[in-house]
Amino acid sequence: MAYGVAPGGMDMRFGPRWGLACAALLLIAGCAQNMGATAPQKVTAAAPARAAADLVPLATLAPGVRQDMRYASSHNFMGRPVAGYEAGVCWLSRAAAQSLAEVQQELAGDGLALKVYDCYRPQTAVNDFVRWGRDLADQKNKDMYYPRVPKNELFKRGYIAEKSGHSRGSTVDMTLVAVDAERASKRVRGPLADGVEVDMGTPFDLFDEQSHTDNPQQSPDVQHNRRWLRALMQRHGWKNLPEEWWHYTQVGEPYPEQYFDMPVKKN
Incomplete structure:
Protein backbone atom coordinates (compact mmCIF):
# COMPACT_ATOMS: atom_id res chain seq x y z
CA MET A 1 0.00 0.00 0.00
CA ALA A 2 1.15 3.54 -0.71
CA TYR A 3 -0.94 5.14 2.02
CA GLY A 4 -0.94 5.19 5.83
CA VAL A 5 1.49 3.74 8.30
CA ALA A 6 2.54 0.13 8.42
CA PRO A 7 0.99 -1.92 11.25
CA GLY A 8 2.98 -1.45 14.42
CA GLY A 9 4.53 1.74 13.06
CA MET A 10 2.32 4.20 15.00
CA ASP A 11 3.83 6.06 17.94
CA MET A 12 1.44 5.09 20.76
CA ARG A 13 2.80 7.74 23.16
CA PHE A 14 -0.11 9.96 22.08
CA GLY A 15 -2.78 7.50 23.18
CA PRO A 16 -5.37 5.42 21.40
CA ARG A 17 -7.76 8.30 20.65
CA TRP A 18 -5.08 10.23 18.82
CA GLY A 19 -4.09 7.07 16.97
CA LEU A 20 -7.66 6.49 15.83
CA ALA A 21 -7.98 10.10 14.67
CA CYS A 22 -4.78 9.85 12.68
CA ALA A 23 -5.91 6.62 11.10
CA ALA A 24 -9.21 8.21 10.09
CA LEU A 25 -7.47 11.21 8.54
CA LEU A 26 -5.11 8.98 6.61
CA LEU A 27 -7.99 6.86 5.36
CA ILE A 28 -9.87 9.96 4.15
CA ALA A 29 -6.77 11.30 2.41
CA GLY A 30 -6.19 7.97 0.71
CA CYS A 31 -9.76 7.80 -0.51
CA ALA A 32 -9.59 11.36 -1.81
CA GLN A 33 -6.44 10.59 -3.67
CA ASN A 34 -8.00 7.52 -5.27
CA MET A 35 -11.15 9.46 -6.20
CA GLY A 36 -9.05 12.17 -7.83
CA ALA A 37 -7.23 9.69 -10.04
CA THR A 38 -10.03 9.48 -12.55
CA ALA A 39 -7.83 9.80 -15.66
CA PRO A 40 -6.93 6.41 -17.15
CA GLN A 41 -3.36 5.32 -16.64
CA LYS A 42 -1.23 5.46 -19.78
CA VAL A 43 -0.12 2.01 -20.89
CA THR A 44 3.55 2.28 -21.75
CA ALA A 45 4.31 -1.35 -22.48
CA ALA A 46 2.48 -4.30 -23.90
CA ALA A 47 2.42 -7.55 -22.01
CA PRO A 48 5.34 -9.68 -23.26
CA ALA A 49 3.15 -12.77 -23.56
CA ARG A 50 0.67 -10.93 -25.75
CA ALA A 51 3.44 -9.57 -27.97
CA ALA A 52 5.08 -12.97 -28.27
CA ALA A 53 1.81 -14.37 -29.55
CA ASP A 54 1.49 -11.48 -32.00
CA LEU A 55 4.94 -11.90 -33.59
CA VAL A 56 4.67 -14.08 -36.68
CA PRO A 57 7.11 -15.44 -39.27
CA LEU A 58 6.92 -13.10 -42.24
CA ALA A 59 6.90 -16.06 -44.64
CA THR A 60 3.48 -17.13 -43.40
CA LEU A 61 1.90 -13.92 -44.69
CA ALA A 62 4.35 -12.80 -47.38
CA PRO A 63 6.13 -15.82 -48.87
CA GLY A 64 7.25 -13.75 -51.86
CA VAL A 65 9.55 -11.58 -49.73
CA ARG A 66 13.15 -12.76 -49.96
CA GLN A 67 15.06 -13.23 -46.70
CA ASP A 68 18.78 -12.76 -46.15
CA MET A 69 18.99 -12.55 -42.38
CA ARG A 70 22.49 -11.22 -41.88
CA TYR A 71 22.72 -11.35 -38.09
CA ALA A 72 22.02 -15.08 -38.02
CA SER A 73 25.17 -15.55 -40.12
CA SER A 74 28.73 -14.25 -40.23
CA HIS A 75 27.89 -11.83 -43.05
CA ASN A 76 27.68 -8.73 -40.86
CA PHE A 77 29.85 -6.06 -39.24
CA MET A 78 30.66 -8.31 -36.29
CA GLY A 79 31.80 -11.16 -38.52
CA ARG A 80 29.89 -13.82 -36.57
CA PRO A 81 26.31 -14.82 -35.70
CA VAL A 82 24.79 -12.39 -33.22
CA ALA A 83 23.48 -13.53 -29.84
CA GLY A 84 19.71 -14.06 -29.85
CA TYR A 85 19.50 -15.28 -33.44
CA GLU A 86 18.93 -19.02 -33.32
CA ALA A 87 17.61 -19.10 -36.90
CA GLY A 88 17.72 -16.94 -40.00
CA VAL A 89 14.00 -16.18 -39.99
CA CYS A 90 12.19 -12.86 -40.22
CA TRP A 91 9.66 -12.36 -37.42
CA LEU A 92 7.46 -9.25 -37.21
CA SER A 93 4.32 -8.05 -35.51
CA ARG A 94 1.30 -9.33 -37.36
CA ALA A 95 0.38 -5.80 -38.44
CA ALA A 96 3.83 -5.19 -39.91
CA ALA A 97 3.92 -8.56 -41.66
CA GLN A 98 0.50 -8.00 -43.19
CA SER A 99 1.58 -4.59 -44.45
CA LEU A 100 4.71 -6.02 -46.08
CA ALA A 101 2.54 -8.65 -47.74
CA GLU A 102 0.61 -5.81 -49.36
CA VAL A 103 3.84 -4.11 -50.42
CA GLN A 104 5.05 -7.36 -51.96
CA GLN A 105 1.77 -7.82 -53.80
CA GLU A 106 2.20 -4.41 -55.41
CA LEU A 107 5.83 -5.09 -56.31
CA ALA A 108 5.03 -8.41 -57.95
CA GLY A 109 3.22 -6.58 -60.72
CA ASP A 110 6.36 -4.54 -61.38
CA GLY A 111 8.72 -7.49 -61.61
CA LEU A 112 10.25 -6.72 -58.22
CA ALA A 113 10.41 -8.23 -54.74
CA LEU A 114 11.40 -7.12 -51.28
CA LYS A 115 14.43 -8.63 -49.60
CA VAL A 116 14.79 -8.24 -45.83
CA TYR A 117 18.11 -8.26 -43.99
CA ASP A 118 16.75 -7.91 -40.46
CA CYS A 119 13.34 -7.77 -38.82
CA TYR A 120 12.51 -8.32 -35.15
CA ARG A 121 15.76 -8.09 -33.18
CA PRO A 122 15.88 -9.34 -29.58
CA GLN A 123 17.35 -7.08 -26.92
CA THR A 124 19.97 -9.78 -26.37
CA ALA A 125 21.26 -9.04 -29.87
CA VAL A 126 21.33 -5.31 -29.20
CA ASN A 127 23.35 -5.97 -26.05
CA GLN A 139 38.17 -4.20 -35.90
CA LYS A 140 38.47 -7.10 -38.32
CA ASN A 141 35.58 -5.88 -40.50
CA LYS A 142 36.36 -2.17 -40.37
CA ASP A 143 37.36 -1.90 -44.04
CA MET A 144 34.05 -3.35 -45.17
CA TYR A 145 31.55 -1.75 -42.79
CA TYR A 146 32.99 1.43 -41.25
CA PRO A 147 36.12 2.40 -43.22
CA ARG A 148 35.78 6.13 -42.57
CA VAL A 149 34.50 6.05 -38.99
CA PRO A 150 36.77 5.38 -35.98
CA LYS A 151 35.26 2.57 -33.97
CA ASN A 152 35.38 4.64 -30.80
CA GLU A 153 32.89 7.04 -32.44
CA LEU A 154 30.25 4.48 -33.43
CA PHE A 155 28.12 5.26 -30.36
CA LYS A 156 28.52 9.02 -30.64
CA ARG A 157 27.49 8.99 -34.29
CA GLY A 158 24.47 6.80 -33.60
CA TYR A 159 25.54 3.67 -35.45
CA ILE A 160 25.42 1.58 -32.26
CA ALA A 161 22.91 2.19 -29.45
CA GLU A 162 21.60 0.44 -26.36
CA LYS A 163 18.04 0.32 -27.73
CA SER A 164 16.78 -0.47 -31.23
CA GLY A 165 13.40 -0.01 -32.85
CA HIS A 166 13.85 -3.51 -34.28
CA SER A 167 13.20 -4.91 -30.80
CA ARG A 168 9.64 -3.58 -30.97
CA GLY A 169 8.79 -5.95 -33.81
CA SER A 170 7.73 -3.48 -36.51
CA THR A 171 11.01 -2.32 -38.04
CA VAL A 172 12.75 -3.90 -41.02
CA ASP A 173 15.98 -3.48 -42.96
CA MET A 174 15.30 -4.11 -46.64
CA THR A 175 16.14 -3.66 -50.29
CA LEU A 176 14.65 -4.49 -53.68
CA VAL A 177 15.37 -7.46 -55.94
CA ALA A 178 14.61 -7.67 -59.65
CA VAL A 179 12.47 -10.73 -60.38
CA ASP A 180 11.73 -9.79 -63.98
CA ALA A 181 14.40 -7.29 -65.03
CA GLU A 182 12.50 -6.13 -68.09
CA ARG A 183 9.40 -5.17 -66.13
CA ALA A 184 11.46 -3.84 -63.22
CA SER A 185 13.28 -1.43 -65.55
CA LYS A 186 10.07 0.59 -65.81
CA ARG A 187 10.27 1.38 -62.09
CA VAL A 188 13.91 1.32 -61.03
CA ARG A 189 17.15 2.22 -62.75
CA GLY A 190 20.67 0.98 -63.26
CA PRO A 191 21.96 -2.47 -64.20
CA LEU A 192 19.25 -5.07 -63.60
CA ALA A 193 19.29 -8.86 -63.71
CA ASP A 194 16.78 -11.44 -62.57
CA GLY A 195 17.38 -12.40 -58.95
CA VAL A 196 19.88 -9.59 -58.35
CA GLU A 197 19.47 -6.72 -55.90
CA VAL A 198 18.66 -3.28 -57.28
CA ASP A 199 21.57 -0.82 -57.05
CA MET A 200 21.20 1.23 -53.87
CA GLY A 201 24.71 2.66 -53.91
CA THR A 202 26.08 1.10 -50.73
CA PRO A 203 25.88 -2.32 -49.13
CA PHE A 204 23.57 -2.91 -46.19
CA ASP A 205 25.02 -1.75 -42.85
CA LEU A 206 27.72 0.51 -44.25
CA PHE A 207 28.31 2.97 -41.40
CA ASP A 208 28.85 6.03 -43.55
CA GLU A 209 27.13 9.18 -44.79
CA GLN A 210 26.94 7.52 -48.20
CA SER A 211 24.18 5.36 -46.71
CA HIS A 212 21.99 8.38 -45.95
CA THR A 213 18.87 8.05 -48.07
CA ASP A 214 19.18 11.49 -49.66
CA ASN A 215 22.97 11.58 -49.96
CA PRO A 216 23.60 13.90 -52.94
CA GLN A 217 26.88 12.23 -53.86
CA GLN A 218 25.13 9.11 -55.09
CA SER A 219 24.48 8.65 -58.80
CA PRO A 220 21.14 9.80 -60.26
CA ASP A 221 20.11 6.16 -60.70
CA VAL A 222 20.83 5.34 -57.07
CA GLN A 223 19.05 8.45 -55.83
CA HIS A 224 16.03 7.49 -57.93
CA ASN A 225 16.00 3.92 -56.57
CA ARG A 226 16.23 5.00 -52.94
CA ARG A 227 13.48 7.56 -53.34
CA TRP A 228 11.28 5.14 -55.26
CA LEU A 229 11.57 2.60 -52.44
CA ARG A 230 10.83 5.28 -49.86
CA ALA A 231 7.75 6.49 -51.76
CA LEU A 232 6.51 2.91 -52.06
CA MET A 233 6.90 2.28 -48.35
CA GLN A 234 5.33 5.60 -47.40
CA ARG A 235 2.22 4.71 -49.39
CA HIS A 236 1.91 1.61 -47.24
CA GLY A 237 2.43 3.42 -43.94
CA TRP A 238 6.16 3.10 -43.28
CA LYS A 239 8.74 5.72 -42.34
CA ASN A 240 12.37 5.69 -43.42
CA LEU A 241 15.31 6.44 -41.13
CA PRO A 242 17.14 9.18 -43.09
CA GLU A 243 20.57 7.89 -42.06
CA GLU A 244 19.95 4.41 -43.49
CA TRP A 245 18.31 3.89 -46.88
CA TRP A 246 17.35 0.32 -45.88
CA HIS A 247 15.68 1.05 -42.51
CA TYR A 248 11.87 1.34 -42.23
CA THR A 249 9.48 1.45 -39.26
CA GLN A 250 5.73 1.01 -39.50
CA VAL A 251 3.84 4.17 -38.60
CA GLY A 252 1.42 3.40 -35.78
CA GLU A 253 3.36 0.29 -34.78
CA PRO A 254 1.47 -1.82 -32.21
CA TYR A 255 4.22 -1.85 -29.54
CA PRO A 256 5.85 1.60 -29.67
CA GLU A 257 7.32 1.49 -26.18
CA GLN A 258 8.03 -2.20 -25.62
CA TYR A 259 11.41 -3.79 -26.34
CA PHE A 260 11.21 -7.56 -26.50
CA ASP A 261 13.81 -10.23 -25.94
CA MET A 262 12.44 -13.51 -27.24
CA PRO A 263 15.11 -15.28 -29.32
CA VAL A 264 14.66 -15.55 -33.07
CA LYS A 265 13.70 -19.16 -33.84
CA LYS A 266 12.36 -21.10 -36.79
CA ASN A 267 8.89 -21.36 -35.26
Whole structure:
Protein backbone atom coordinates (compact mmCIF):
# COMPACT_ATOMS: atom_id res chain seq x y z
CA MET A 1 0.00 0.00 0.00
CA ALA A 2 1.15 3.54 -0.71
CA TYR A 3 -0.94 5.14 2.02
CA GLY A 4 -0.94 5.19 5.83
CA VAL A 5 1.49 3.74 8.30
CA ALA A 6 2.54 0.13 8.42
CA PRO A 7 0.99 -1.92 11.25
CA GLY A 8 2.98 -1.45 14.42
CA GLY A 9 4.53 1.74 13.06
CA MET A 10 2.32 4.20 15.00
CA ASP A 11 3.83 6.06 17.94
CA MET A 12 1.44 5.09 20.76
CA ARG A 13 2.80 7.74 23.16
CA PHE A 14 -0.11 9.96 22.08
CA GLY A 15 -2.78 7.50 23.18
CA PRO A 16 -5.37 5.42 21.40
CA ARG A 17 -7.76 8.30 20.65
CA TRP A 18 -5.08 10.23 18.82
CA GLY A 19 -4.09 7.07 16.97
CA LEU A 20 -7.66 6.49 15.83
CA ALA A 21 -7.98 10.10 14.67
CA CYS A 22 -4.78 9.85 12.68
CA ALA A 23 -5.91 6.62 11.10
CA ALA A 24 -9.21 8.21 10.09
CA LEU A 25 -7.47 11.21 8.54
CA LEU A 26 -5.11 8.98 6.61
CA LEU A 27 -7.99 6.86 5.36
CA ILE A 28 -9.87 9.96 4.15
CA ALA A 29 -6.77 11.30 2.41
CA GLY A 30 -6.19 7.97 0.71
CA CYS A 31 -9.76 7.80 -0.51
CA ALA A 32 -9.59 11.36 -1.81
CA GLN A 33 -6.44 10.59 -3.67
CA ASN A 34 -8.00 7.52 -5.27
CA MET A 35 -11.15 9.46 -6.20
CA GLY A 36 -9.05 12.17 -7.83
CA ALA A 37 -7.23 9.69 -10.04
CA THR A 38 -10.03 9.48 -12.55
CA ALA A 39 -7.83 9.80 -15.66
CA PRO A 40 -6.93 6.41 -17.15
CA GLN A 41 -3.36 5.32 -16.64
CA LYS A 42 -1.23 5.46 -19.78
CA VAL A 43 -0.12 2.01 -20.89
CA THR A 44 3.55 2.28 -21.75
CA ALA A 45 4.31 -1.35 -22.48
CA ALA A 46 2.48 -4.30 -23.90
CA ALA A 47 2.42 -7.55 -22.01
CA PRO A 48 5.34 -9.68 -23.26
CA ALA A 49 3.15 -12.77 -23.56
CA ARG A 50 0.67 -10.93 -25.75
CA ALA A 51 3.44 -9.57 -27.97
CA ALA A 52 5.08 -12.97 -28.27
CA ALA A 53 1.81 -14.37 -29.55
CA ASP A 54 1.49 -11.48 -32.00
CA LEU A 55 4.94 -11.90 -33.59
CA VAL A 56 4.67 -14.08 -36.68
CA PRO A 57 7.11 -15.44 -39.27
CA LEU A 58 6.92 -13.10 -42.24
CA ALA A 59 6.90 -16.06 -44.64
CA THR A 60 3.48 -17.13 -43.40
CA LEU A 61 1.90 -13.92 -44.69
CA ALA A 62 4.35 -12.80 -47.38
CA PRO A 63 6.13 -15.82 -48.87
CA GLY A 64 7.25 -13.75 -51.86
CA VAL A 65 9.55 -11.58 -49.73
CA ARG A 66 13.15 -12.76 -49.96
CA GLN A 67 15.06 -13.23 -46.70
CA ASP A 68 18.78 -12.76 -46.15
CA MET A 69 18.99 -12.55 -42.38
CA ARG A 70 22.49 -11.22 -41.88
CA TYR A 71 22.72 -11.35 -38.09
CA ALA A 72 22.02 -15.08 -38.02
CA SER A 73 25.17 -15.55 -40.12
CA SER A 74 28.73 -14.25 -40.23
CA HIS A 75 27.89 -11.83 -43.05
CA ASN A 76 27.68 -8.73 -40.86
CA PHE A 77 29.85 -6.06 -39.24
CA MET A 78 30.66 -8.31 -36.29
CA GLY A 79 31.80 -11.16 -38.52
CA ARG A 80 29.89 -13.82 -36.57
CA PRO A 81 26.31 -14.82 -35.70
CA VAL A 82 24.79 -12.39 -33.22
CA ALA A 83 23.48 -13.53 -29.84
CA GLY A 84 19.71 -14.06 -29.85
CA TYR A 85 19.50 -15.28 -33.44
CA GLU A 86 18.93 -19.02 -33.32
CA ALA A 87 17.61 -19.10 -36.90
CA GLY A 88 17.72 -16.94 -40.00
CA VAL A 89 14.00 -16.18 -39.99
CA CYS A 90 12.19 -12.86 -40.22
CA TRP A 91 9.66 -12.36 -37.42
CA LEU A 92 7.46 -9.25 -37.21
CA SER A 93 4.32 -8.05 -35.51
CA ARG A 94 1.30 -9.33 -37.36
CA ALA A 95 0.38 -5.80 -38.44
CA ALA A 96 3.83 -5.19 -39.91
CA ALA A 97 3.92 -8.56 -41.66
CA GLN A 98 0.50 -8.00 -43.19
CA SER A 99 1.58 -4.59 -44.45
CA LEU A 100 4.71 -6.02 -46.08
CA ALA A 101 2.54 -8.65 -47.74
CA GLU A 102 0.61 -5.81 -49.36
CA VAL A 103 3.84 -4.11 -50.42
CA GLN A 104 5.05 -7.36 -51.96
CA GLN A 105 1.77 -7.82 -53.80
CA GLU A 106 2.20 -4.41 -55.41
CA LEU A 107 5.83 -5.09 -56.31
CA ALA A 108 5.03 -8.41 -57.95
CA GLY A 109 3.22 -6.58 -60.72
CA ASP A 110 6.36 -4.54 -61.38
CA GLY A 111 8.72 -7.49 -61.61
CA LEU A 112 10.25 -6.72 -58.22
CA ALA A 113 10.41 -8.23 -54.74
CA LEU A 114 11.40 -7.12 -51.28
CA LYS A 115 14.43 -8.63 -49.60
CA VAL A 116 14.79 -8.24 -45.83
CA TYR A 117 18.11 -8.26 -43.99
CA ASP A 118 16.75 -7.91 -40.46
CA CYS A 119 13.34 -7.77 -38.82
CA TYR A 120 12.51 -8.32 -35.15
CA ARG A 121 15.76 -8.09 -33.18
CA PRO A 122 15.88 -9.34 -29.58
CA GLN A 123 17.35 -7.08 -26.92
CA THR A 124 19.97 -9.78 -26.37
CA ALA A 125 21.26 -9.04 -29.87
CA VAL A 126 21.33 -5.31 -29.20
CA ASN A 127 23.35 -5.97 -26.05
CA ASP A 128 25.75 -8.03 -28.16
CA PHE A 129 26.16 -5.07 -30.53
CA VAL A 130 26.98 -2.86 -27.55
CA ARG A 131 29.62 -5.25 -26.23
CA TRP A 132 31.19 -5.44 -29.68
CA GLY A 133 31.13 -1.66 -30.02
CA ARG A 134 33.04 -1.25 -26.76
CA ASP A 135 35.68 -3.77 -27.76
CA LEU A 136 37.97 -1.42 -29.65
CA ALA A 137 40.47 -4.22 -30.30
CA ASP A 138 38.00 -6.04 -32.58
CA GLN A 139 38.17 -4.20 -35.90
CA LYS A 140 38.47 -7.10 -38.32
CA ASN A 141 35.58 -5.88 -40.50
CA LYS A 142 36.36 -2.17 -40.37
CA ASP A 143 37.36 -1.90 -44.04
CA MET A 144 34.05 -3.35 -45.17
CA TYR A 145 31.55 -1.75 -42.79
CA TYR A 146 32.99 1.43 -41.25
CA PRO A 147 36.12 2.40 -43.22
CA ARG A 148 35.78 6.13 -42.57
CA VAL A 149 34.50 6.05 -38.99
CA PRO A 150 36.77 5.38 -35.98
CA LYS A 151 35.26 2.57 -33.97
CA ASN A 152 35.38 4.64 -30.80
CA GLU A 153 32.89 7.04 -32.44
CA LEU A 154 30.25 4.48 -33.43
CA PHE A 155 28.12 5.26 -30.36
CA LYS A 156 28.52 9.02 -30.64
CA ARG A 157 27.49 8.99 -34.29
CA GLY A 158 24.47 6.80 -33.60
CA TYR A 159 25.54 3.67 -35.45
CA ILE A 160 25.42 1.58 -32.26
CA ALA A 161 22.91 2.19 -29.45
CA GLU A 162 21.60 0.44 -26.36
CA LYS A 163 18.04 0.32 -27.73
CA SER A 164 16.78 -0.47 -31.23
CA GLY A 165 13.40 -0.01 -32.85
CA HIS A 166 13.85 -3.51 -34.28
CA SER A 167 13.20 -4.91 -30.80
CA ARG A 168 9.64 -3.58 -30.97
CA GLY A 169 8.79 -5.95 -33.81
CA SER A 170 7.73 -3.48 -36.51
CA THR A 171 11.01 -2.32 -38.04
CA VAL A 172 12.75 -3.90 -41.02
CA ASP A 173 15.98 -3.48 -42.96
CA MET A 174 15.30 -4.11 -46.64
CA THR A 175 16.14 -3.66 -50.29
CA LEU A 176 14.65 -4.49 -53.68
CA VAL A 177 15.37 -7.46 -55.94
CA ALA A 178 14.61 -7.67 -59.65
CA VAL A 179 12.47 -10.73 -60.38
CA ASP A 180 11.73 -9.79 -63.98
CA ALA A 181 14.40 -7.29 -65.03
CA GLU A 182 12.50 -6.13 -68.09
CA ARG A 183 9.40 -5.17 -66.13
CA ALA A 184 11.46 -3.84 -63.22
CA SER A 185 13.28 -1.43 -65.55
CA LYS A 186 10.07 0.59 -65.81
CA ARG A 187 10.27 1.38 -62.09
CA VAL A 188 13.91 1.32 -61.03
CA ARG A 189 17.15 2.22 -62.75
CA GLY A 190 20.67 0.98 -63.26
CA PRO A 191 21.96 -2.47 -64.20
CA LEU A 192 19.25 -5.07 -63.60
CA ALA A 193 19.29 -8.86 -63.71
CA ASP A 194 16.78 -11.44 -62.57
CA GLY A 195 17.38 -12.40 -58.95
CA VAL A 196 19.88 -9.59 -58.35
CA GLU A 197 19.47 -6.72 -55.90
CA VAL A 198 18.66 -3.28 -57.28
CA ASP A 199 21.57 -0.82 -57.05
CA MET A 200 21.20 1.23 -53.87
CA GLY A 201 24.71 2.66 -53.91
CA THR A 202 26.08 1.10 -50.73
CA PRO A 203 25.88 -2.32 -49.13
CA PHE A 204 23.57 -2.91 -46.19
CA ASP A 205 25.02 -1.75 -42.85
CA LEU A 206 27.72 0.51 -44.25
CA PHE A 207 28.31 2.97 -41.40
CA ASP A 208 28.85 6.03 -43.55
CA GLU A 209 27.13 9.18 -44.79
CA GLN A 210 26.94 7.52 -48.20
CA SER A 211 24.18 5.36 -46.71
CA HIS A 212 21.99 8.38 -45.95
CA THR A 213 18.87 8.05 -48.07
CA ASP A 214 19.18 11.49 -49.66
CA ASN A 215 22.97 11.58 -49.96
CA PRO A 216 23.60 13.90 -52.94
CA GLN A 217 26.88 12.23 -53.86
CA GLN A 218 25.13 9.11 -55.09
CA SER A 219 24.48 8.65 -58.80
CA PRO A 220 21.14 9.80 -60.26
CA ASP A 221 20.11 6.16 -60.70
CA VAL A 222 20.83 5.34 -57.07
CA GLN A 223 19.05 8.45 -55.83
CA HIS A 224 16.03 7.49 -57.93
CA ASN A 225 16.00 3.92 -56.57
CA ARG A 226 16.23 5.00 -52.94
CA ARG A 227 13.48 7.56 -53.34
CA TRP A 228 11.28 5.14 -55.26
CA LEU A 229 11.57 2.60 -52.44
CA ARG A 230 10.83 5.28 -49.86
CA ALA A 231 7.75 6.49 -51.76
CA LEU A 232 6.51 2.91 -52.06
CA MET A 233 6.90 2.28 -48.35
CA GLN A 234 5.33 5.60 -47.40
CA ARG A 235 2.22 4.71 -49.39
CA HIS A 236 1.91 1.61 -47.24
CA GLY A 237 2.43 3.42 -43.94
CA TRP A 238 6.16 3.10 -43.28
CA LYS A 239 8.74 5.72 -42.34
CA ASN A 240 12.37 5.69 -43.42
CA LEU A 241 15.31 6.44 -41.13
CA PRO A 242 17.14 9.18 -43.09
CA GLU A 243 20.57 7.89 -42.06
CA GLU A 244 19.95 4.41 -43.49
CA TRP A 245 18.31 3.89 -46.88
CA TRP A 246 17.35 0.32 -45.88
CA HIS A 247 15.68 1.05 -42.51
CA TYR A 248 11.87 1.34 -42.23
CA THR A 249 9.48 1.45 -39.26
CA GLN A 250 5.73 1.01 -39.50
CA VAL A 251 3.84 4.17 -38.60
CA GLY A 252 1.42 3.40 -35.78
CA GLU A 253 3.36 0.29 -34.78
CA PRO A 254 1.47 -1.82 -32.21
CA TYR A 255 4.22 -1.85 -29.54
CA PRO A 256 5.85 1.60 -29.67
CA GLU A 257 7.32 1.49 -26.18
CA GLN A 258 8.03 -2.20 -25.62
CA TYR A 259 11.41 -3.79 -26.34
CA PHE A 260 11.21 -7.56 -26.50
CA ASP A 261 13.81 -10.23 -25.94
CA MET A 262 12.44 -13.51 -27.24
CA PRO A 263 15.11 -15.28 -29.32
CA VAL A 264 14.66 -15.55 -33.07
CA LYS A 265 13.70 -19.16 -33.84
CA LYS A 266 12.36 -21.10 -36.79
CA ASN A 267 8.89 -21.36 -35.26
